[in-house]
Amino acid sequence: MWKSIQYLSVILAVVCVQQLRADTPANCTYEDIRGVWEFSESEASAERSEVCNGSQVLLNKVRFELLFPNIAVDNFGNKGIWTIIYNQGFEVVINYRKYFAFSDYRQNGTNVSSLCHQTRPGWSHDVLGHNWACFTGLRISGSHEPKTYTTKLGGPVGVYRQNPHSIQQINSIQSLWTAKHYPHLEGKPLRDIHNMKGGPKSRILSPPAPAAVTDKDWRDALQLPDHFDWRNISGVNYVSPVRNQGSCGSCYAFSSMGMIEARLRVQSNNTVQEILSPQDVVSCSEYAQGCDGGFPYLIAGKYAQDFGLIPESCFPYTGAGDQCHEKKCRRYYTAHYDYVGGYYGACNEEAMRLALVRKGPISVSFEVYDDFMSYAGGIYKHTGVTHGLQFEPFEITNHAVLAVGYGVENGQKYWIVKNSWGTGWGESGYFRISRGSNECNIESIAVEAIPIP
Ligand SMILES: *[C@@H]1O[C@H](CO)[C@@H](O)[C@H](O)[C@H]1NC(C)=O
Ligand SMILES: *[C@@H]1O[C@H](CO)[C@@H](O)[C@H](O)[C@H]1NC(C)=O
Ligand SMILES: *[C@@H]1O[C@H](CO)[C@@H](O)[C@H](O)[C@H]1NC(C)=O
Ligand SMILES: *[C@@H]1O[C@H](CO)[C@@H](O)[C@H](O)[C@H]1NC(C)=O
Ligand SMILES: *[C@@H]1O[C@H](CO)[C@@H](O)[C@H](O)[C@H]1NC(C)=O
Ligand SMILES: *[C@@H]1O[C@H](CO)[C@@H](O)[C@H](O)[C@H]1NC(C)=O
Numbered sequence: 001m002w003k004s005i006q007y008l009s010v011i012l013a014v015v016c017v018q019q020l021r022a023d024t025p026a027n028c029t030y031e032d033i034r035g036v037w038e039f040s041e042s043e044a045s046a047e048r049s050e051v052c053n054g055s056q057v058l059l060n061k062v063r064f065e066l067l068f069p070n071i072a073v074d075n076f077g078n079k080g081i082w083t084i085i086y087n088q089g090f091e092v093v094i095n096y097r098k099y100f101a102f103s104d105y106r107q108n109g110t111n112v113s114s115l116c117h118q119t120r121p122g123w124s125h126d127v128l129g130h131n132w133a134c135f136t137g138l139r140i141s142g143s144h145e146p147k148t149y150t151t152k153l154g155g156p157v158g159v160y161r162q163n164p165h166s167i168q169q170i171n172s173i174q175s176l177w178t179a180k181h182y183p184h185l186e187g188k189p190l191r192d193i194h195n196m197k198g199g200p201k202s203r204i205l206s207p208p209a210p211a212a213v214t215d216k217d218w219r220d221a222l223q224l225p226d227h228f229d230w231r232n233i234s235g236v237n238y239v240s241p242v243r244n245q246g247s248c249g250s251c252y253a254f255s256s257m258g259m260i261e262a263r264l265r266v267q268s269n270n271t272v273q274e275i276l277s278p279q280d281v282v283s284c285s286e287y288a289q290g291c292d293g294g295f296p297y298l299i300a301g302k303y304a305q306d307f308g309l310i311p312e313s314c315f316p317y318t319g320a321g322d323q324c325h326e327k328k329c330r331r332y333y334t335a336h337y338d339y340v341g342g343y344y345g346a347c348n349e350e351a352m353r354l355a356l357v358r359k360g361p362i363s364v365s366f367e368v369y370d371d372f373m374s375y376a377g378g379i380y381k382h383t384g385v386t387h388g389l390q391f392e393p394f395e396i397t398n399h400a401v402l403a404v405g406y407g408v409e410n411g412q413k414y415w416i417v418k419n420s421w422g423t424g425w426g427e428s429g430y431f432r433i434s435r436g437s438n439e440c441n442i443e444s445i446a447v448e449a450i451p452i453p
Pocket of ligand 1: 028029206
């Protein structure tokens with residue numbers, strides 16, 4: 001069984017190895033970032049520094065050009081790679097150093113200006129995780145105009161109500177999936193519901209469209225099975241149990257822990273069955289915003305690589321923004337992480353299937369509409385039915401979850417996805433969602449990371 005998977009990955013000749021919530025108000029696009037940048041960097045220190053708060057002296061200057069699609073090049077012609085990270089910032093890997101910073105912004109009340117041509121204080125270190133420094137970046141070509149917009153502050157007010165008529169309507173207008181009433185959601189504050197599904201600020205208004213499938217991926221994907229499910233590979237389950245994030249906006253942490261937990265099982269032939277601590281991420285990670293959200297790329301990938309993930313028992317989940325307390329715990333690191341396809345904007349269905357079958361479950365995110373809350377089973381496709389006026393279009397959110405498999409039923413292709421709303425929701429905590437048509441943008445920004453068991 002395990003052999004057959006190894007055999008499969010050999011056949012596939014592994015070559016390409018590699019949500020969600022907009023939680024700083026910065027809103028920068030690829031074109032806002034592409035160009036020539038100057039980074040001012042502090043003296044490197046051997047210490048892993050988590051505090052890059054603008055108080056460091058930044059004397060060393062380095063200059064890079066960030067080119068299409070993901071090539072970085074310095075003055076001497078040395079080449080590296082880069083990617084934007086959602087609409088929030090970017091990461092550059094060049095000359096054996098990694099640089100990451102969030103884009104800068106100013107907020108005054110509900111007015112937000114994204115200063116996409118400069119960064120907030122960011123973190124840099126060599127590719128082995130040593131010689132840490134802080135830096136800020138300034139784009140020295142192109143427009144320096146702030147992009148100003150007005151944001152909606154705070155979450156919705158009121159309580160959640162499911163409309164029995166809407167549930168009936170969903171069940172009568174289509175037969176791919178069924179909706180039902182969830183008594184435990186009834187009467188919950190709308191703010192909690194919003195946190196469950198990504199949070200009020202989580203919408204990425206212009207996620208990248210899926211990229212064209214490369215010739216190589218087309219050929220490789222022909223070898224893939226029609227059905228694949230990491231919960232049952234010839235009777236063996238490689239996926240850790242479904243959990244419940246409660247009303248903290250921590251889906252990104254659960255999606256990330258779920259991916260690393262499953263991949264540790266896959267890589268170790270199920271001998272490492274660790275449950276990891278989303279609370280450590282919520283309370284301690286500078287790369288995320290606690291119960292207000294974060295991103296699988298920065299957690300399953302970057303935080304895990306830079307700081308490591310600790311076992312659940314070391315910092316059990318409370319679902320609140322508890323204080324971080326440093327603990328001496330075993331830490332699990334990632335050796336590599338990437339957007340599926342190689343960079344933000346390179347994702348598509350085939351790249352996702354290949355990544356999933358070759359290395360294990362992948363973090364995905366998708367837009368949660370009101371009808372999804374009442375999903376009971378089947379293959380979800382957005383219907384447009386709402387339970388009232390409580391979810392207006394601008395409150396559509398992005399929710400990070402974990403794709404563990406895929407299949408096809410009566411000609412309808414689907415993904416099998418693990419949610420973090422407990423086992424009482426959906427198909428024992430899972431849902432299936434239409435595959436191949438970028439349903440709710442689920443095929444636009446998948447992330448994968450490779451842990452070290
Ligand atoms: C973010 O920027 C994109 C592209 O410039 C724009 O379409 C979108 O409306 C912006 N988002 C917000 C919240 O203003
Ligand atoms: C920034 O962090 C340093 C090191 O932890 C600390 O000494 C300093 O007070 C901080 N400065 C600000 C402005 O927060
Ligand atoms: C924020 O806006 C208010 C009202 O327009 C203005 O009085 C204030 O100076 C602004 N603050 C900053 C830091 O720009
Ligand atoms: C936000 O911007 C609008 C329009 O530019 C302005 O009328 C308003 O006073 C600003 N509010 C704050 C708090 O700055
Ligand atoms: C696993 O899949 C096989 C078919 O491939 C099926 O016979 C078996 O019942 C499944 N096991 C579980 C636990 O679902
Ligand atoms: C993986 O684990 C199974 C069950 O414990 C065992 O039968 C099998 O030999 C192991 N495979 C490898 C490659 O170690």
